Each structure stands twice: as C-alpha cells, then as structure tokens.
Amino acid sequence: MSTPLQRMLGAALAGTLGAGSLLAAEEPRQPWSPGIETSGYEWNQMRGEKLIALSQQGDPLRGEIAYEVCKGCHEADARGEIDGSYPRLAGQHATVLIKQLTDVRAGVRDNQKMYPYANEHVITPQEIADIAIYLQGLQAPAENGLGSGERLQRGDDLYGDHCKECHGRHGEGDADGFYPRVGRQHYAYLLREARMIRDGERRNAHPEMVDVIDSYSEDDLAAVADYMSRLPGARTEASAKSP
Numbered sequence: 001m002s003t004p005l006q007r008m009l010g011a012a013l014a015g016t017l018g019a020g021s022l023l024a025a026e027e028p029r030q031p032w033s034p035g036i037e038t039s040g041y042e043w044n045q046m047r048g049e050k051l052i053a054l055s056q057q058g059d060p061l062r063g064e065i066a067y068e069v070c071k072g073c074h075e076a077d078a079r080g081e082i083d084g085s086y087p088r089l090a091g092q093h094a095t096v097l098i099k100q101l102t103d104v105r106a107g108v109r110d111n112q113k114m115y116p117y118a119n120e121h122v123i124t125p126q127e128i129a130d131i132a133i134y135l136q137g138l139q140a141p142a143e144n145g146l147g148s149g150e151r152l153q154r155g156d157d158l159y160g161d162h163c164k165e166c167h168g169r170h171g172e173g174d175a176d177g178f179y180p181r182v183g184r185q186h187y188a189y190l191l192r193e194a195r196m197i198r199d200g201e202r203r204n205a206h207p208e209m210v211d212v213i214d215s216y217s218e219d220d221l222a223a224v225a226d227y228m229s230r231l232p233g234a235r236t237e238a239s240a241k242s243p
C-alpha cells in the first residue's frame with residue numbers, strides 16, 4: 001500500500017538516483033538558485049537530496065542526536081523564540097521541515113545565518129529525515145508569541161477567504177501538500193514571513209499564496225498573522241485561543 005505522495009516520490013527518485021554525485025563538496029556559504037523572482041519558476045521541484053530525504057525512513061532517536069547542532073537557535077525542545085527570531089519547529093510536518101531545509105541548502109530560500117550549521121558537511125540527507133520525524137513528534141510548548149489581539153475579526157475574515165484552503169481551518173497545514181502548520185507559531189515570525197511572501201522575498205513560496213497576499217496592507221498582514229498565531233494547529237483542539 002502506498003499513498004499518492006509516496007508513489008510520486010518513488011517515480012521521481014528512480015530518475016534522480018542515476019544522476020551521480022548529489023553532494024558536491026563546497027564552502028559553507030549558502031548557494032543561490034533561481035526562485036519565484038525568475039520566470040518559469042517551478043514550486044517544490046522533486047529532485048536531489050529533497051527527494052532522497054523524503055524517501056528515507058526517519059528515526060526519531062537518531063534525529064534527537066542530530067538535532068544537537070540546531071539547539072543553539074531553535075532551543076532544546078524546538079520551541080523557537082517568542083520574539084520570532086527563530087521559528088518553532090516542534091510539531092511541524094516532517095515533509096514541510098524537509099522541504100524548507102533542503103530549499104535552504106539548495107539556495108531557493110535565503111538563510112545565510114543557518115546555512116553553516118545545516119549544510120551537507122554537517123547534516124546528511126538521512127539525518128534530515130531523522131531530525132524531521134523527531135521534530136514532527138515533539139509536543140509544542142503551550143506558550144507562543146501572539147499579536148496585539150486588536151484585529152482578530154479582520155484576521156479571521158482574511159484567513160477564511162485566502163489562507164484556510166491550504167493552511168487548514170485550525171492552522172494545521174497539510175503534510176502531503178507541504179503546507180506548513182501555522183497554528184501556535186510565533187506571531188513575529190509569521191508576520192515577517194508573510195511580509196517576505198508578499199514582497200517576493202521568500203523565494204521558495206507557493207505562487208498561489210503570493211497571488212492572494214499580493215494586495216495586503218501592513219495592517220492586514222498583522223491581523224492575519226495574529227489570527228494564525230492563535231489557532232490551535234491541530235484538528236483535535238476545537239477553537240482558536242482567545243486574547
């Protein structure tokens with residue numbers, strides 16, 4: 001038995017493994033690859049180490065050990081920072097973690113700060129799979145950074161119209177779609193990313209998301225990010241946290 005995602009990966013992997021060496025030695029400076037600013041941009045291309053990491057069976061015990069190098073920024077329980085400087089990784093979908101990490105390594109998502117700690121000389125594709133499954137299973141601590149709570153109705157309206165379809169009614173995202181869980185993520189991080197997405201600076205973003213967020217004002221971005229940060233992040237919890 002296999003899911004459509006696994007079948008898709010299997011087919012694509014068959015093409016990739018023949019392609020020879022995937023991990024060329026290089027300095028720990030982040031490479032650059034064309035992203036959303038480029039015509040002909042193809043979102044979430046299935047190739048290289050992304051495909052390999054997605055196809056590996058992750059081991060959470062090995063992942064906990066490999067995660068050691070990430071703790072300095074993302075914290076021991078992967079709670080991130082309330083001020084949004086470092087995102088929460090606990091409870092995020094493994095597929096999303098793998099996509100984001102391999103996009104940084106390929107240079108489609110800019111993160112020079114993290115690159116020296118997360119490049120192929122430090123973390124193997126197998127360890128990416130291990131870390132991802134470990135983090136997915138971590139229970140996010142209850143407390144996360146929230147916005148002012150002043151424009152939640154506006155946030156609710158915008159979210160329902162433009163974001164819910166992918167990020168889910170409870171902010172739970174979708175593992176097979178590579179849509180991040182945004183519920184209980186830190187507000188300041190969500191706001192920064194939403195702004196970067198609108199301005200074309202999050203270069204690995206989904207083009208349909210960029211289209212819907214294109215005309216948002218700063219107030220709209222703040223309202224929707226605040227609303228998202230209060231969603232429970234899982235289908236099982238009934239409603240958003242109230243201010």
Ligand code: HEC
Nearest residue numbers: 069070073085086087097100101111113114117118123131
């Ligand atoms: C030097 C600090 C630092 C270290 C060490 C670090 N990161 Fe990060 N990481 C960041 C920052 C900063 C961001 C947010 C970048 C942004 O704002 O776009 C980030 C973002 C991420 C994201 C994207 C999250 C999302 O919701 O899209 C993932 C996944 C991630 N890091 C995984 C890791 C893993 C795994 C390790 C260890 C191998 C690691 N990081 C080590 C600083 C770090």
Ligand code: HEC
Nearest residue numbers: 162163166178179180190193194204205206208209213224
């Ligand atoms: C077509 C599906 C889709 C829609 C619609 C969508 N998103 Fe996203 N969103 C994504 C994907 C996929 C990512 C991860 C970035 C990537 O790799 O493309 C993402 C990432 C994000 C992030 C960063 C989360 C993180 O962990 O780094 C924020 C914030 C965000 N979206 C906000 C929004 C808002 C606000 C809306 C509505 C205005 C919206 N999105 C609509 C698919 C979507």
